[in-house]
Structures are given as C-alpha cells and as structure tokens.
Amino acid sequence: MKDKLHFSVWYLVAAFLIMWAVSALFFAPPPPKQISYSEFKSLLKTNKIEEVVLGDKIIRGILRSEDEKTRQGKEVTTVRVDDPKLIEELEGHSVKFAGRFDESWFKDFLLAWFLPMAIIFIIWMIAIKRMGPESGIMAIGKSKAKIYIDKDTGVTFNDVAGCDEAKEELKEIIDFLKTPQKYLDLGGKIPKGILLVGPPGTGKTLLAKAVAGEAKTPFFALSGSAFVEMFVGVGASRVRDLFAQAQEKAPCIIFIDELDALGKARIAAPIGGGHEERENTLNQLLAEMDGFDTQKGVIIMAATNRPEILDLALLRPGRFDRQVLVDRPDIKGREEILKVHAKGVKLSEAIDLKVLAARTPGFVGADLANVVNEAALLAARRDKKAVEMNDFEEAINRSIAGLEKKRKVMSKKEQEIIAYHETGHALVAESVPHADKVHRISIIPRGIAALGYTLQLPTEDRYLMTKSELLDKLAVFLGGRVAEETVFNEISTGAQNDLQRATDIARSMVKEYGMSERLGPIAFERDRRPLFLELGGIPKSEFSEETAKIIDEEVKKIISETYTRVKEIKKKKRDKLDIIAKLLLEKEVIEGDELRKIINSTPN
Numbered sequence: 001m002k003d004k005l006h007f008s009v010w011y012l013v014a015a016f017l018i019m020w021a022v023s024a025l026f027f028a029p030p031p032p033k034q035i036s037y038s039e040f041k042s043l044l045k046t047n048k049i050e051e052v053v054l055g056d057k058i059i060r061g062i063l064r065s066e067d068e069k070t071r072q073g074k075e076v077t078t079v080r081v082d083d084p085k086l087i088e089e090l091e092g093h094s095v096k097f098a099g100r101f102d103e104s105w106f107k108d109f110l111l112a113w114f115l116p117m118a119i120i121f122i123i124w125m126i127a128i129k130r131m132g133p134e135s136g137i138m139a140i141g142k143s144k145a146k147i148y149i150d151k152d153t154g155v156t157f158n159d160v161a162g163c164d165e166a167k168e169e170l171k172e173i174i175d176f177l178k179t180p181q182k183y184l185d186l187g188g189k190i191p192k193g194i195l196l197v198g199p200p201g202t203g204k205t206l207l208a209k210a211v212a213g214e215a216k217t218p219f220f221a222l223s224g225s226a227f228v229e230m231f232v233g234v235g236a237s238r239v240r241d242l243f244a245q246a247q248e249k250a251p252c253i254i255f256i257d258e259l260d261a262l263g264k265a266r267i268a269a270p271i272g273g274g275h276e277e278r279e280n281t282l283n284q285l286l287a288e289m290d291g292f293d294t295q296k297g298v299i300i301m302a303a304t305n306r307p308e309i310l311d312l313a314l315l316r317p318g319r320f321d322r323q324v325l326v327d328r329p330d331i332k333g334r335e336e337i338l339k340v341h342a343k344g345v346k347l348s349e350a351i352d353l354k355v356l357a358a359r360t361p362g363f364v365g366a367d368l369a370n371v372v373n374e375a376a377l378l379a380a381r382r383d384k385k386a387v388e389m390n391d392f393e394e395a396i397n398r399s400i401a402g403l404e405k406k407r408k409v410m411s412k413k414e415q416e417i418i419a420y421h422e423t424g425h426a427l428v429a430e431s432v433p434h435a436d437k438v439h440r441i442s443i444i445p446r447g448i449a450a451l452g453y454t455l456q457l458p459t460e461d462r463y464l465m466t467k468s469e470l471l472d473k474l475a476v477f478l479g480g481r482v483a484e485e486t487v488f489n490e491i492s493t494g495a496q497n498d499l500q501r502a503t504d505i506a507r508s509m510v511k512e513y514g515m516s517e518r519l520g521p522i523a524f525e526r527d528r529r530p531l532f533l534e535l536g537g538i539p540k541s542e543f544s545e546e547t548a549k550i551i552d553e554e555v556k557k558i559i560s561e562t563y564t565r566v567k568e569i570k571k572k573k574r575d576k577l578d579i580i581a582k583l584l585l586e587k588e589v590i591e592g593d594e595l596r597k598i599i600n601s602t603p604n
C-alpha cells in the first residue's frame with residue numbers, strides 16, 4: 001500500500017510539471033510591445049491609452065480599441081521612470097489605472113527561486129527512491145513505515161536446520177508464547193530479551209521468524225542498521241511506537257536485527273557528532289525494555305554477530321540476559337540444511353548430500369542455500385532434467401572462490417593442522433590427573449577468533465588450585481602446540497594464544513603464588529590493578545634485577561619441564577592422536593564421552 005502511495009505522489013509531480021510546461025507554451029498571451037517612456041507619454045497625451053497597470057518598475061498600458069490604425073498590439077509596456085506628474089496626467093486623460101506588484105518580481109522569484117528549488121526537490125525525490133522503497137519521503141515522521149510486521153511468518157523449525165541446541169533453548173519461549181497463562185499461574189519468570197549470537201548467515205533472522213511461526217504470534221521486526229541513517233528524533237519515536245504496537249498485539253515477538261549497529265558500546269564511539277541519534281535510540285530501547293514486563297506476553301529477540309562490541313547496559317539482567325549461540329553448522333548440520341534447501345529442487349538420484357556436506361566445511365546456512373540455488377541454475381543452463389552432482393561441485397567451487405576473498409575458508413591442510421592441534425589439547429587433558437574433563441572438541445571455526453576449540457568443563461567450582469593442578473592446566477595449553485610439532489615437525493601461528501596463557505600461568509606460579517623452589521615462598525608482585533596514580537611514572541619494581549633474572553629462569557624451567565612431560569604423552573599415545581584427529585577431520589565435532597571411549601579402548 002505504501003508503494004502505491006509513492007507512485008501517486010510521483011505521478012502528481014510529473015503531471016503538474018507537464019501541465020505547467022504546456023500552459024506556458026500554448027496559452028501564454030503574445031508578449032506586449034515594448035516602447036520607450038517618451039512614446040508612452042505621447043500615446044497618453046493623444047488619448048490613445050485606455051487603461052494602465054502601474055508596477056514598481058514597469059508600466060503596462062492597454063490601448064483604446066477604437067483607434068484601429070495606430071494600434072500595433074493590444075498592450076504596450078514601458079520602463080517606469082521617476083515621474084511625479086504621471087498620476088495627474090493619467091487622471092487628466094481619464095485613464096483607468098491600478099497599482100500592482102511588478103510582474104518581473106514574480107518572474108524573478110519563479111526563475112531564481114522556485115524553479116531551482118523544484119528541480120532540487122525532484123532530484124532529491126529520485127535519489128530517495130533509488131535508496132529503496134523503504135526510505136521514501138512518506139516515511140519521514142511516520143515512524144511505522146520501517147517497522148516490519150508479519151501476522152504469521154510462516155516459517156517453522158523445519159525450515160531451520162543444523163542448530164539443534166539453539167532450537168532446544170528457544171522451545172521454552174515458544175511454549176510460553178503459546179500458553180502464557182500456564183507460566184504466569186506458576187509464577188515463573190520468562191526472560192525478557194533473548195540475544196541470538198553467531199556469525200553472519202547462520203540463520204539468526206530465520207530462527208527468530210521460526211519462533212514466531214511456531215508460536216503463531218505476530219512478528220515485529222526492526223533492523224538496527226536502519227536507525228543509523230535515520231532523521232534526528234525519529235529513532236526513539238520509532239522504538240516507542242514499536243513497543244506500543246507490540247503490546248497491543250501480545251503475545252508477540254519483537255525482533256531487532258543487527259543489534260550491534262544500534263547498541264555499540266557508547267564509549268567506543270568516536271567523539272564527535274553523528275552518534276547522538278543512535279544513542280537516543282539505544283536509550284529509548286533500554287527504557288522500553290525496563291518499562292514493560294513479560295507478563296503481557298511480549299518477548300524481545302535480537303541478533304548480532306558482534307556481541308563483543310555491544311554496550312554492556314544491553315546485557316544486564318532484565319534486558320538481553322539470555323544468549324543463544326547460533327554457531328556454524330557441523331557436517332551433519334550442513335547435510336540437513338542442504339536437505340531443507342534441496343526440497344524445492346529436482347535432484348538427480350545420484351546426488352549424495354552427505355558428500356556435499358563434507359565438501360563444504362566452514363559454510364554457513366546462507367552459503368549452502370546459495371550453493372543449492374547456483375547448482376540449480378547451472379543445471380538449467382545446461383538443459384538438464386535434474387540437478388546432478390557435477391553442478392553441485394561447480395557451484396561449491398565457485399562459492400569457495402567467492403568466500404576465500406570475503407573471509408577465511410580453511411584449506412585441507414589447515415584443517416588437518418587444526419584437527420591435530422585440538423586433539424593435542426584434548427589428549428593431554430584426558431591424560432594428566434588434575435585437568436578438567438573434555439566436554440567437546442571441534443574444528444568448526446567458532447565465533448570470530450578461534451579456529452577450533454577444545455571445551456573443558458570443570459567438574460566442580462574451584463576457589464583454590466594446587467600446584468599440580470596448575471601444572472596440568474599448563475600442560476593442556478601446551479598440548480596443542482606439541483601435537484603439531486610431533487606430527488608435522490613444524491609449528492603454526494595457531495598456538496599463539498595458548499602460549500600466552502601458558503606463560504601467564506607459569507609467571508603467576510613464580511611471582512604470585514610462591515611456587516618456585518629456588519625463590520621460595522615470596523610474592524614478587526602485588527595485585528596488578530592499574531593505579532591511576534602510577535600513570536606516567538615507571539611503576540616501582542619491588543625486586544632487584546638479579547631476582548628478575550631468576551624469575552625469568554624459573555618461569556622458563558616450569559614451562560620447559562611441562563613441555564617435556566607433554567612431549568612424552570604425545571609419543572606414548574601417538575596412535576590415539578592419529579585416530580582422534582582423523583575422526584575429528586571427518587566429523588568436525590567429537591563429544592567428550594566418545595573421546596574417552598577411544599582413549600580407553602586399548603591399554604596404552
């Protein structure tokens with residue numbers, strides 16, 4: 001409906017312009033004859049003028065019609081001269097006269113002001129139209145325009161594949177939206193805000209729609225990045241509007257996409273103008289979130305792929321305190337996503353989605369949807385009856401080439417290194433007595449930074465750690481690097497963070513915990529609080545240079561002893577290392593229990 005509105009405004013402007021041009025061309029009277037003032041005076045004296053219109057600068061005269069001969073045009077104009085007797089003379093010759101604004105003034109205005117303004121206005125309209133149908137002139141002040149409302153998204157959980165954990169976590173929300181009374185009767189508190197966190201294209205937006213679709217509730221959506229380009233004062237009112245509308249339609253979901261665009265940490269923004277609008281909008285959002293309660297059945301969801309830059313105020317209890325990770329899909333997840341998108345495509349019988357899933361490590365849902373579509377297009381171009389395996393192969397190759405430019409897609413070799421590295425951590429964690437149990441190993445790039453990860457879960461809450469526990473922790477950190485070294489005889493840059501953390505532990509053991517035999521139980525370092533008073537001056541060292549040297553040596557000793565220990569483990573369990581790394585390459589994720597089964601399978 002809004003689009004139609006645009007059209008009619010546009011047509012109106014065009015029609016007006018055309019009419020104006022046409023009337024100017026055809027219906028304008030013939031221009032009056034210009035005569036000199038003296039001529040005019042003589043015409044006046046000979047009684048040939050019937051009527052005059054006096055302007056500031058111009059006099060327009062109409063000649064008497066009975067005087068057929070001298071009449072060369074019905075009208076004459078002349079430039080007005082300072083002539084104080086003019087009025088008297090006009091009266092004397094009984095000429096009708098009237099004063100009037102100068103026409104030239106009007107013309108000046110038209111040409112110098114109105115026309116350029118009109119042209120600018122038209123260009124502006126065109127520019128705005130180009131920017132997209134959403135940002136038309138009608139949107140100014142009408143804050144509803146950018147809120148996107150869906151009575152029923154029509155998306156279900158069946159359309160979202162490969163993120164079962166996220167789905168599981170969202171089931172509670174769906175149940176609440178379906179039967180809020182059940183929860184309210186029991187006095188249970190439902191989270192107000194749920195933040196979907198994950199890399200781009202993993203299906204966060206899709207998932208939010210699916211929650212609304214599953215619960216069959218309206219879906220109010222708003223994009224954070226849309227606020228940034230907004231006119232001053234509109235953002236906050238839009239947020240107010242959104243919440244007001246949503247509360248009327250409860251139970252429902254409010255979804256704020258790309259929350260990071262709106263909710264960037266306030267300090268992180270560069271000083272200077274341009275951010276006030278965003279801040280006002282953010283403040284309004286925070287106020288609205290605090291101001292209403294979930295009892296009414298409104299759930300706020302948001303999505304971001306950069307949770308680390310979000311303003312902490314957004315993550316406080318009562319706001320987006322529940323976070324759901326939507327991670328890159330593993331091989332099984334990718335197969336399921338391919339299945340979802342292949343539904344509407346004619347596949348040849350030889351297609352094995354499992355093989356395709358194995359060919360696409362690091363791909364997210366959006367990439368896979370793209371691959372299926374591309375393959376179908378290729379098959380059509382080749383006049384095939386069904387999409388075949390080689391269409392998919394080519395689509396994947398193209399996709400990989402495109403993705404390599406955009407972001408990192410790992411090569412086979414890199415994947416192998418990462419698999420051994422992560423297995424290295426896990427194997428040490430399961431081999432030393434005091435390390436936390438491994439929960440999961442994965443070589444799917446997680447979030448943005450890490451290439452793979454080994455997740456350890458502490459068996460109990462810890463407040464104290466013994467020396468042997470610290471040493472085992474250190475060993476686990478070194479495990480990745482040593483595995484790389486053992487297998488490839490070479491080390492990659494992937495172990496950098498591990499070394500940092502290993503060194504931190506060793507240093508703390510020596511300097512803070514007094515765990516070095518050579519130095520004895522002396523703490524060489526106070527709390528490392530950044531004291532503002534110390535800024536500028538060199539912090540006073542509490543020990544001599546010689547002690548510093550011994551500290552360094554002790555740190556080195558702890559690390560190298562642990563290193564040797566880890567190396568021993570690796571040598572002893574080399575076969576396990578290979579088995580697990582191979583399995584990890586194949587499956588991309590290994591759960592802790594499965595890992596332990598393999599390690600304990602044959603005595604080592």
Ligand code: ADP
Pocket residue numbers: 159160161162163199200201202203204205206207303337340364365366367369
């Ligand atoms: P995000 O919001 O995380 O950037 P989107 O939800 O916009 O990702 O995903 C873009 C498109 O990619 C979706 O419309 C869908 O077609 C496809 N897609 C992404 N993730 C999945 C998934 N897990 N299952 C099925 N399709 C997906």
Ligand code: MG
Pocket residue numbers: 201204205206257303
């Ligand atoms: Mg999205």
Ligand code: ZN
Pocket residue numbers: 421425480481494495498
């Ligand atoms: Zn590591």
